[in-house]
Amino acid sequence: MAGDEPIVAGMAGRYATALFELAREAGTLDTVIRDLARFEAMLADNPDLMRLVRSAVFSAEEQTRAITAVLTKAKIEGIAANFLRLVAANRRLFAVRDMLRAFREMVAAHKGEVAAVVTVAEPLAETHRAEIKAALDGVTGKNVQVDVKVDPAIIGGLVVKVGSRMVDGSLRTKLNAIKHAMKEVG
Incomplete structure (x- = not known):
């Protein structure tokens, strides 16, 4: 039924779709969803990280360096880490929570x-x-x-x-x- 499919639109939907396809093809959906859940928990618990994600004041280089340091400390690697670094490098961190929500919806639909x-x-x-x-x-x-x-x-x-x-x-x-x-x- 068409109404049961998650609707992903706009930039966040495009990023989420690309991440979903890559993780599915690599057979790492569960690993990626777990790593991204850890990143989201860190966002929720750390106001400075949330400020970094939301602020347009930081340059792409600053955001990428900071995200890389956070990922290293959290031991988040592979597709999830590469995705988050790409989002930072493209100055799209402000939409990362929407991207992750859309990704979770795609994974859930994929798993029924x-x-x-x-x-x-x-x-x-x-x-x-x-x-x-x-x-x-x-x-x-x-x-x-x-x-x-x-x-x-x-x-x-x-x-x-x-x-x-x-x-x-x-x-x-x-x-x-x-x-x-x-x-x-x-």
Whole structure:
């Protein structure tokens, strides 16, 4: 079904597609995805690295040197390292997060996986997480990778987002619906 294919457009999509094709042909998809996940975690944890990625003030040479040092320290090598150095050399680091997101979507589609975000009011026991995964696998007919977020503001229940579809079974939403219904009656 055409609607299930990830849509990659623009510059980030072109870079992600090139990376995906190269990693697939080399048989290193799992290694590349793991290395890039480590790089993304470093981005999230290091404000200076994030500033380097976002800023247009640094020259291509400065960005390439800095990225090379980061990759060496993190022991990220091969296709992932070459890709990140190329992105820096081409002054495209500002879009690297979009490139990596598009790449992850292509890998997931290639593997027949679907990502789901499940928001709950409090942390789930592993048995409940497994039950939710099994239910989503059954509904979608695919291998669903479940990312659980905790948001106490939903009070109870859960909100499930798979692709562009969302089901909101939170207690907060139900209470708001009752509140609006009561206003209409009164």
